[in-house]
Amino acid sequence: MMSRPSSSASLPAFGHGPHDSSYALLSRRNSEFGSRYIQVDDSGVYLSSLVVTVLVSAIATIGILLFTLVVTLSVMLGSCQGQPIAVSADTHMRAVRSCDSFILNEEVNNVQGWVVSEQCKSHVADYMRGGQYYIDFAGAINAASDYLRTVPAQGDGLDVVVMDIDETALSNMPYYAEHNYGAELFNETVWDEWVYQQKGLPLHATLDLFNQLKDANIGVIFLTGRPENQRNVTSANLIAAGYEGWTELSLRLPGENGMTAIDYKSQRRLQYEKKGYRVWSSLGDQWSDLMGPAAGARTFKLPNPMYYIF
Amino acid sequence: MMSRPSSSASLPAFGHGPHDSSYALLSRRNSEFGSRYIQVDDSGVYLSSLVVTVLVSAIATIGILLFTLVVTLSVMLGSCQGQPIAVSADTHMRAVRSCDSFILNEEVNNVQGWVVSEQCKSHVADYMRGGQYYIDFAGAINAASDYLRTVPAQGDGLDVVVMDIDETALSNMPYYAEHNYGAELFNETVWDEWVYQQKGLPLHATLDLFNQLKDANIGVIFLTGRPENQRNVTSANLIAAGYEGWTELSLRLPGENGMTAIDYKSQRRLQYEKKGYRVWSSLGDQWSDLMGPAAGARTFKLPNPMYYIF
Structure with missing residues (x-):
C-alpha cells in the first residue's frame, strides 16, 4: 500500500496510471475547493471535474461536428445521385x-x-x-x-x-x-x-x-x-x-x-x-x-x- | 477536509463528483492490485485504468468509424460530381x-x-x-x-x-x-x-x-x-x-x-x-x-x- 497525499489529477493515459511527469498538469492543490483523500488502485487515474468537463465537452463537440459532416455529405451525395439517376431514370x-x-x-x-x-x-x-x-x-x-x-x-x-x-x-x-x-x-x-x-x-x-x-x-x-x-x-x-x-x-x-x-x-x-x-x-x-x-x-x-x- | 478511505472508482459524471449510487460500479475494492489514498478535490472523478481503457478505446473506435465514413462519403461525392460536372464538361x-x-x-x-x-x-x-x-x-x-x-x-x-x-x-x-x-x-x-x-x-x-x-x-x-x-x-x-x-x-x-x-x-x-x-x-x-x-x-x-x- 502506497500513499500519495500530494498527488493530483492527470490526463488519462492508456492503462497504467499517472506518472510523475504529468502531476503538475491541471493541478488544483490548495485550490479554493477543499481536498480529500480517496483510496485508489495502483493503476487508476483521477480527473478533476474541470478536466472531465473539458474532455466531455471536447468529445461532444467533435462528435457533433463529425455527425453534422456525415449528415451534410450524405445529403449532398443523395441530391447529387438523385438528379440524373433517379428512380424514374x-x-x-x-x-x-x-x-x-x-x-x-x-x-x-x-x-x-x-x-x-x-x-x-x-x-x-x-x-x-x-x-x-x-x-x-x-x-x-x-x-x-x-x-x-x-x-x-x-x-x-x-x-x-x-x-x-x-x-x-x-x-x-x-x-x-x-x-x-x-x-x-x-x-x-x-x-x-x-x-x-x-x-x-x-x-x-x-x-x-x-x-x-x-x-x-x-x-x-x-x-x-x-x-x-x-x-x-x-x-x-x-x-x-x-x-x-x-x-x-x-x-x-x-x-x-x-x-x-x-x-x-x-x-x-x-x-x-x-x-x-x-x-x-x-x-x-x-x-x-x-x-x-x-x-x-x-x-x-x-x-x-x-x-x-x- | 474529508477522507473517504473506502471510496472507489465511479464513471465520470458532469461536474460534481461521485455519488454513492455509483460507487459499486466497476469497484475494485480489495482487488488483487493494491490500493492507496490520494488527495482529491471535492468535485473530481476517479477512473480506474480499465474504465479509462474502455472509454478511450470506445472514443477512438467511434472516431475512426466516423472518420472512415466522412472519407468514404467524400470520395463518393467526389466521384458522383466528377463524372457529369467535370472540368471539361x-x-x-x-x-x-x-x-x-x-x-x-x-x-x-x-x-x-x-x-x-x-x-x-x-x-x-x-x-x-x-x-x-x-x-x-x-x-x-x-x-x-x-x-x-x-x-x-x-x-x-x-x-x-x-x-x-x-x-x-x-x-x-x-x-x-x-x-x-x-x-x-x-x-x-x-x-x-x-x-x-x-x-x-x-x-x-x-x-x-x-x-x-x-x-x-x-x-x-x-x-x-x-x-x-x-x-x-x-x-x-x-x-x-x-x-x-x-x-x-x-x-x-x-x-x-x-x-x-x-x-x-x-x-x-x-x-x-x-x-x-x-x-x-x-x-x-x-x-x-x-x-x-x-x-x-x-x-x-x-x-x-x-x-x-x-
Missing part, C-alpha cells in the same frame, strides 16, 4: 430517346401533320429554350452559306434565294413560349394578334446570311404563307429585325387561300422564274417551303419541332 | 451538341458529301451502338408502315414500294464497327470482301414492314447501288436475313457505273413504272434513294450518320 430516358426520335423523324418529313404530343412537349420546350435549336439552326444556315458562296452571281439583280419568314427569318419564340411550344392547337385569331404586334425576333444566323447575300449581289425573295393584308406589319417587323433591301416580299392573295403551301409556294417560284429570276436555293423551316418545282439546286431545311404546315 | 457538352447538330443537318440533307469528322466519330459510334439509331430507325419505319396501311392495293401484284438494301433492309454494322463507324474513307476492295461474306444483318423493323406489305399484297422492289455481279451474294444475304418473296431485285449494270445514285435509281423507277408498277413509296438511308422522279407519294428517310452517297 429509365422511364425518363425512354421518353427523351423517343422524343429525340420524334424530332429527327419530323425534321426529315417522315412524320407529317403532327402536333407536339403531351409526352414530348417539355422535351420540345427544352430543345427550343436550351440552345440546341439555335445550334441546329446555325448548322443549317452555315451549310446554306457555304453553298451560296459558290453561286456565280451575274450582278444583274436576278440571282435570288427564296426564303420563308416565320421560323426562318423571324423567330416567334415569345408567342410559342406562351402557347406550349406547339403542344396546343393553332388558333388563327390569337396568332393574327401576335403578327400585328410586329414582335417577331431576328434569327441572327439568317440575318447574317441575308447580309452576306446582299454583299454577293444575290437577292432575297421573302415568300410567306401570311396573307396579303399583313404586308405592312410583316414588312415593318422585318425591318425592325434588321432586314433591309430584300428583292421581293410575296404574301398569299385571297384567291390562294385554298391552296396547299407546296402549291402556293411552287407557283409563286415559277412566276418569279418566268420574270427572269434565277432561284438558286430555297430556305424554310417547313418541307412545304422546299418541295415542288423551282426550289433551286439546293434547299435547306431549318429546324422547327413546334408546328407542321402542309 | 463545358467543352464536352459543346462537342456533343455540335455532333447532335451534325446528325440532324446531315439527316435533312443540309450538309452533303461529308465524311464523319474526328470530333464526332465517337459520338456517331455511341449513336449507332447505344440504341438511339434503332429507335430513330424504328420511328421512320413506323411512319412508313402507317402510311402504307392506307394504300388501296389492287392485288394485281403491281402495287410496290421501292427499297434500298444497305442500311435499309440489311445492316452492315459489323463492317462499320471495324471501320470507325464511317470516320475513315471508303475502301471499295475491303467493302466488296465484306459483301461476299453475306454477313449483313436484318434490320428487324424493315423485315417486319416487308412482311406487313406482303400480307397487304404490296410488293417490294429492292433497288441497290451494288453491282450486278453481286446479285447472288446479295440475294443469299437477303434470304439469310429473313426476306423472302420480293418482287424485283435491281442492281447496277456496268453501263450505269458513271451515273449518280439519284439518276440511276430514278431511271430504274421510271422503267418499273413503264412496266406497269405503281410505286407508292421509296425507302432508303440516302437522299439519293428518295429524290428524282417516280419515288412515290411519300418517301421515308432512314437514319445513317456513317456515310453519304451522291
Whole structure:
C-alpha cells in the first residue's frame, strides 16, 4: 500500500496510471475547493471535474461536428445521385430517346401533320429554350452559306434565294413560349394578334446570311404563307429585325387561300422564274417551303419541332 | 477536509463528483492490485485504468468509424460530381451538341458529301451502338408502315414500294464497327470482301414492314447501288436475313457505273413504272434513294450518320 497525499489529477493515459511527469498538469492543490483523500488502485487515474468537463465537452463537440459532416455529405451525395439517376431514370430516358426520335423523324418529313404530343412537349420546350435549336439552326444556315458562296452571281439583280419568314427569318419564340411550344392547337385569331404586334425576333444566323447575300449581289425573295393584308406589319417587323433591301416580299392573295403551301409556294417560284429570276436555293423551316418545282439546286431545311404546315 | 478511505472508482459524471449510487460500479475494492489514498478535490472523478481503457478505446473506435465514413462519403461525392460536372464538361457538352447538330443537318440533307469528322466519330459510334439509331430507325419505319396501311392495293401484284438494301433492309454494322463507324474513307476492295461474306444483318423493323406489305399484297422492289455481279451474294444475304418473296431485285449494270445514285435509281423507277408498277413509296438511308422522279407519294428517310452517297 502506497500513499500519495500530494498527488493530483492527470490526463488519462492508456492503462497504467499517472506518472510523475504529468502531476503538475491541471493541478488544483490548495485550490479554493477543499481536498480529500480517496483510496485508489495502483493503476487508476483521477480527473478533476474541470478536466472531465473539458474532455466531455471536447468529445461532444467533435462528435457533433463529425455527425453534422456525415449528415451534410450524405445529403449532398443523395441530391447529387438523385438528379440524373433517379428512380424514374429509365422511364425518363425512354421518353427523351423517343422524343429525340420524334424530332429527327419530323425534321426529315417522315412524320407529317403532327402536333407536339403531351409526352414530348417539355422535351420540345427544352430543345427550343436550351440552345440546341439555335445550334441546329446555325448548322443549317452555315451549310446554306457555304453553298451560296459558290453561286456565280451575274450582278444583274436576278440571282435570288427564296426564303420563308416565320421560323426562318423571324423567330416567334415569345408567342410559342406562351402557347406550349406547339403542344396546343393553332388558333388563327390569337396568332393574327401576335403578327400585328410586329414582335417577331431576328434569327441572327439568317440575318447574317441575308447580309452576306446582299454583299454577293444575290437577292432575297421573302415568300410567306401570311396573307396579303399583313404586308405592312410583316414588312415593318422585318425591318425592325434588321432586314433591309430584300428583292421581293410575296404574301398569299385571297384567291390562294385554298391552296396547299407546296402549291402556293411552287407557283409563286415559277412566276418569279418566268420574270427572269434565277432561284438558286430555297430556305424554310417547313418541307412545304422546299418541295415542288423551282426550289433551286439546293434547299435547306431549318429546324422547327413546334408546328407542321402542309 | 474529508477522507473517504473506502471510496472507489465511479464513471465520470458532469461536474460534481461521485455519488454513492455509483460507487459499486466497476469497484475494485480489495482487488488483487493494491490500493492507496490520494488527495482529491471535492468535485473530481476517479477512473480506474480499465474504465479509462474502455472509454478511450470506445472514443477512438467511434472516431475512426466516423472518420472512415466522412472519407468514404467524400470520395463518393467526389466521384458522383466528377463524372457529369467535370472540368471539361463545358467543352464536352459543346462537342456533343455540335455532333447532335451534325446528325440532324446531315439527316435533312443540309450538309452533303461529308465524311464523319474526328470530333464526332465517337459520338456517331455511341449513336449507332447505344440504341438511339434503332429507335430513330424504328420511328421512320413506323411512319412508313402507317402510311402504307392506307394504300388501296389492287392485288394485281403491281402495287410496290421501292427499297434500298444497305442500311435499309440489311445492316452492315459489323463492317462499320471495324471501320470507325464511317470516320475513315471508303475502301471499295475491303467493302466488296465484306459483301461476299453475306454477313449483313436484318434490320428487324424493315423485315417486319416487308412482311406487313406482303400480307397487304404490296410488293417490294429492292433497288441497290451494288453491282450486278453481286446479285447472288446479295440475294443469299437477303434470304439469310429473313426476306423472302420480293418482287424485283435491281442492281447496277456496268453501263450505269458513271451515273449518280439519284439518276440511276430514278431511271430504274421510271422503267418499273413503264412496266406497269405503281410505286407508292421509296425507302432508303440516302437522299439519293428518295429524290428524282417516280419515288412515290411519300418517301421515308432512314437514319445513317456513317456515310453519304451522291
